[in-house]
Amino acid sequence: MDKKRDAAATIKDVAEHAGVSPMTVSNVLRGKGRVSEETRRRVLEVAEREGYRPNLAARALVERKAPTLALMLGCITNPFYPEFTLATNLAALRHGRYLLVCNTDHEQDGGTRFLEEVGGSLADGVLVANHGDLAVEQLREVEVRGIPVVISIWELPDEPPGIPCVAFDSKAAGRIATAHLIELGHRRIGAVIGSPKTGIHRGRYRGYRDALRGAGIRPSAADERFASDSYESGYDTTIELLKARPDLTALFVSNxxxxxGALNAAAxxxxxxxxxxxxxxxxDIEPAQRSRPPLTTVAIPTEEIASKSVELLLALMSGHSGGKSVVETSTPxxxxxxxxxxxxxxxTSAA
Incomplete structure (x- = not known):
């Protein structure tokens, strides 16, 4: 076996076997410069045969352009975020980019360090899912330093954050979910919201209340509980609500x-x-399809959000965003x- 195959082949190795200069190899691999079709084909064949893999860090230093995009998440253990990360990674790969993922575990310091150390060095742009538990002002500080930032999964398109974002209409999602219960004849409908009243699910909560009012049902704080976005919190909060309001026939849960958790609490x-x-x-995360019973839910356009987020970030990086600050997705x-x-x-009649 060729000793050079035991280790990663370099540009010099490819140049030696192809009978060209390292600069010619570099131009072929980067799609730059004037190279004949015959030479280009020979270089690519040798690169494939020798197992050449580009040194991304070195390329970033030479070209002053990182081949990666960064994605900052609050909690990777939430089943939604691996699904969103996969969709974002596929979108990045379609544009010839790799995805660097940071899980802050809901720690603001972790998000701040990530933005300071990765943004503009290992990655030329940063996607922040649900603004990553950071204040929007902190993201604006990163923008001021010239690092493109896009907030993915912004939930209130009519309340822009002042930073480029991809938004879905969470109020519409809340209305659609609650209207479904109303259409089924439910009037005593409780709510478990996976954030504080003014937190990230506030749009979903507003949609729930709007649907009740539209059907002539007066919303009641006694029928509502505010929790955190976790299975355990959904379980505990549902038990608490059902003890206080045993007459409820339906439950709107914001995520x-x-x-x-609410399904198991009810059981x-x-x-x-x-x-x-x-x-x-x-x-509409994947486990919602496998619960017993399977969960009725309002699906948000996850893949569309991921694709448009990558496209918006790349547009910002190239200076061709067209001035768009809010990119909306299709309706849930x-x-x-x-x-x-x-x-x-x-x-109902026995209650």
Missing amino acids: DLPAL DFGLDVPRDLSIVSIT FLVKRGSTAPVNKRA
């Missing part, structure tokens, strides 16, 4: 992960879903599964 509370209690949520849509059903008339 799938706490909704999965442990002795309720059959959906006969005794219908549960609807928002997002209802996915009917087994966790919702028409209101149980017998239970």
